[in-house]
Amino acid sequence: xxxxxxxxxxxxxxxxxxxxxxxxxxxxxxxxxxxxxxxxxxxxxxxxxxxxxxxxxxxxxxxxxxxxxxxxxxxxxxxxxxxxxxxxxxxxxxxxxxxxxxxxxxxxxxxxxxxxxxxxxxxxxxxxxxxxxxxxxxxxxxxxxxxxxxxxxxxxxxxxxxxxxxxxxxxxxxxxxxxxxxxxxxxxxxxxxxxxxxxxxxxxxxxxxxxxxxxxxxxxxxxxxxxxxxxxxxxxxxxxxxxxxxxxxxxxxxxxxxxxxxxxxxxxxxxxxxxxxxxxxxxxxxxxxxxxxxxxxxxxxxxxxxxxxxxxxxxxxxxxxxxxxxxxxxxxxxxxxxxxxxxxxxxxxxxxxxxxxxxxxxxxxxx
Numbered sequence: 226x227x228x229x230x231x232x233x234x235x236x237x238x239x240x241x242x243x244x245x246x247x248x249x250x251x252x253x254x255x256x257x258x259x260x261x262x263x264x265x266x267x268x269x270x271x272x273x274x275x276x277x278x279x280x281x282x283x284x285x286x287x288x289x290x291x292x293x294x295x296x297x298x299x300x301x302x303x304x305x306x307x308x309x310x311x312x313x314x315x316x317x318x319x320x321x322x323x324x325x326x327x328x329x330x331x332x333x334x335x336x337x338x339x340x341x342x343x344x345x346x347x348x349x350x351x352x353x354x355x356x357x358x359x360x361x362x363x364x365x366x367x368x369x370x371x372x373x374x375x376x377x378x379x380x381x382x383x384x385x386x387x388x389x390x391x392x393x394x395x396x397x398x399x400x401x402x403x404x405x406x407x408x409x410x411x412x413x414x415x416x417x418x419x420x421x422x423x424x425x426x427x428x429x430x431x432x433x434x435x436x437x438x439x440x441x442x443x444x445x446x447x448x449x450x451x452x453x454x455x456x457x458x459x460x461x462x463x464x465x466x467x468x469x470x471x472x473x474x475x476x477x478x479x480x481x482x483x484x485x486x487x488x489x490x491x492x493x494x495x496x497x498x499x500x501x502x503x504x505x506x507x508x509x510x511x512x513x514x515x516x517x518x519x520x521x522x523x524x525x526x527x528x529x530x531x532x533x534x535x536x537x538x539x540x541x542x543x544x545x546x547x548x549x550x551x552x553x554x555x556x557x558x559x560x561x562x563x564x565x566x567x568x569x570x571x572x573x574x575x576x577x578x579x580x581x582x583x584x585x586x587x588x589x590x591x592x
Contacts, residue, residue, distance in 0.1 A: 256318035257589030258440065260334075260386055263310050263322055263393040264368045264429075265341035266400050267561060268447070271308065272301030272324035274343035274363075285541025286343060290533060294551055294564050303343055305532065305551045306564030309509070310339065310393055312571035313442075316586060317391070325371050331382050337390065338375055340368035347398040347425040356418075360404055365397055365429055376436065387437035394429060396444040396509060398422040398484070403449070407458075416480060423488050427495060434499055442574070442585055443492060444507035445485035448514055450477030453531045453559040471517040472529050485510055489581070496582075503588045505574075506581050512573035516555060516566060525565055528555040532563060 263269055267286075275287035284301075285291070291299040295306030301324065302308055314322050319336035328334050342363045346353075350361040379386055401422050405415040430441060449455050451473035459474060461467070468475045489506050496504050520528045532548040534540030540547075540558035548554060552565040562570075573579030575586045 258317045258319070258389060258391040260337035260390040261310070261314055261317070261319060261322045261339075261393055262337050262372065262387075262390055262438075263339040263341055264365065264372075265310075265393070265395045265397045266345040267303040267343040268396045268399075269308060269310050269339065269341035269393070270301060270303065270324070270343045270345075271310065271322065271339050271341070273326045273339070273341065275299075275301035276324070276326040277342070284343070285539060288541045290545070290547050291541055293547075301343075303561040304557045304564055304567065307567060308564075309444075309567050309571045309574070310341075312568055313391075313393065313575065313585070316571075316575050325375060331379055331384065334375070334379075338372075340371050340375075341397070342368065344400060345397060346400045346404065347422045348401055352401075352421065353404070356405070356410070356414075358404065358408060358410070362400070362404070365425060369429065369432070385437070387433075388439055390438065390440070392433055392438045392441045394426060394433075394441055394443045396446065398426060398488075399446050399449065402446075402480070402484075412476065412480070416483065419484050419487050422484070423491050426488065427491050430492075430495055430504070434502055439501070440503040440588060442505045442507050442580075443488070444509045444574075445488055446481040447509050447562075448473060448478045448481055448517070450474035450479075450481070451513070451517055451529060451555065453529060453556050456529060457536070457559075471514075473517060481510055505583065505585050505588060507574040507585070508579040508581070509570050509574070512570040512579040513562070513566060515573070515579075516569055520555075523565075523569060524553060525555055525563075525569075526553050530554055531556040531559040533558045 275284045278284050286303050287299050287301055289299060292302060293305050310322060314336065322337045322339045323334050324339045345363045345368065347365050349364040349366045353360050401418055402415050405418065426443065451471065455474060455477055466474060466476065468478065492504050492506050516523060516525050517528050520526050532551045532554040534545045538545045551557060551563045554563050555566055557563045575584060577584040
């Protein structure tokens with residue numbers, strides 16, 4: 226059955242992390258969380274999607290030049306290298322967070338498990354059917370199904386792991402909007418999805434708290450009005466549709482900001498209900514906008530361009546064009562950031578100022 230766990234070959238990756246550490250300018254590993262349990266979509270998936278689709282419809286995310294910057298080969302990550310979750314795992318001294326489809330036994334998940342999957346939505350297919358959209362996506366429900374099964378597997382080993390683990394819930398929810406926008410749903414109708422998306426995330430936090438989780442990182446949406454795919458698909462002849470300071474599409478960034486405000490307010494409510502639980506809002510939007518607002522400062526000068534692929538040949542397809550230096554680009558493939566951008570986001574969440582009520586690195590539970 227499609228949810229059965231596959232094999233894993235992560236020894237080389239674990240060695241790479243141990244040798245390379247946190248990299249450019251990051252602090253040494255903190256070692257305060259025992260594991261990370263991660264949920265999300267293509268911004269967080271480290272291999273689940275390509276393994277689930279390998280036989281029927283091999284994904285371009287599993288083909289070169291994906292993975293070329295850090296790993297030297299495709300890993301199923303929708304980028305040229307590491308993702309935010311990889312940098313966070315390194316910060317906390319964890320060699321990797323194994324994709325759930327890569328392991329077969331509890332010993333394969335000593336540092337946690339990643340349930341994120343490319344194209345995943347927060348809501349399930351019935352939600353979209355109610356909106357007149359005929360899609361049956363991998364959703365947060367799918368990931369929670371895998372998670373419950375994984376917890377039962379760990380419980381059989383008498384392993385109580387949630388109390389000192391970090392739960393990274395997202396980013397997820399962006400595809401609920403992306404699918405609607407791509408199908409031509411009017412913008413204001415898509416805006417009405419926001420409460421349902423946020424409530425789905427809040428309900429998941431509540432369920433995980435009930436299962437014993439005590440520390441969360443919950444990211445908001447990225448500024449998708451700056452993504453090359455959106456800039457191309459929703460190109461406008463009106464200068465007023467663009468932010469003059471960044472060149473990004475103002476309405477779509479405003480939409481992301483609206484989602485993030487609603488989510489942040491809902492997390493405030495959860496903190497009041499659960500004062501013994503740490504819930505960090507990860508401001509991925511603010512971290513990424515710091516690049517667009519001052520691109521020269523970090524050397525990411527091609528902010529609104531994609532490094533890999535073009536309108537005729539997508540990244541990962543034979544013959545796709547690839548830039549010489551991905552670290553100078555804001556987007557890897559038109560939709561997903563480069564490793565360089567993910568590192569900026571991770572640093573901002575771990576050490577501030579793009580996290581609230583405090584940077585993630587300061588949330589270590591008492592020993």
